[in-house]
Amino acid sequence: MNIKHRMIVFDAADLDAESTFWATFLDGTVEKWGDHWHAIWVDGGWALGVQHSPNHRPPTWPDDAQPQQIHLDLYFEGQPAHTEAHTKALSLGARLLKTGDPTAPRGTNVYSDPAGHPFCLCWLPAPTE
Numbered sequence: 001m002n003i004k005h006r007m008i009v010f011d012a013a014d015l016d017a018e019s020t021f022w023a024t025f026l027d028g029t030v031e032k033w034g035d036h037w038h039a040i041w042v043d044g045g046w047a048l049g050v051q052h053s054p055n056h057r058p059p060t061w062p063d064d065a066q067p068q069q070i071h072l073d074l075y076f077e078g079q080p081a082h083t084e085a086h087t088k089a090l091s092l093g094a095r096l097l098k099t100g101d102p103t104a105p106r107g108t109n110v111y112s113d114p115a116g117h118p119f120c121l122c123w124l125p126a127p128t129e
Contacts, residue, residue, distance in 0.1 A: 009051050015035075017093070018113065028041050028047060056115060058116020061097065097111060098110040
């Protein structure tokens with residue numbers, strides 16, 4: 001089997017808000033493929049897709065009334081890089097759902113994007129030189 005692309009696709013009621021959030025957060029660009037699909041390109045490669053879903057119901061994590069279906073974990077080396085990502089995500093409309101221990105060498109904060117999809121910004125120790 002020769003798979004050409006591997007894609008994570010988010011459903012969203014507001015196609016423009018969702019694709020703009022992820023493209024800006026990942027320092028990428030949005031390519032609009034009609035009224036129902038946007039592709040997010042990062043570093044010259046297809047990174048994410050966003051599909052219009054007018055009846056999308058966001059997950060209610062950690063409450064299982066409307067469970068999450070998928071989420072992203074994005075890893076950063078060192079607390080400064082994680083703090084920068086945290087600030088950027090919030091400025092773009094993400095909501096902080098759960099905070100990890102900022103004094104721990106490894107940890108995770110959980111957020112939701114504009115369509116309510118949970119994602120994690122995780123930190124690892126910075127490499128020593």
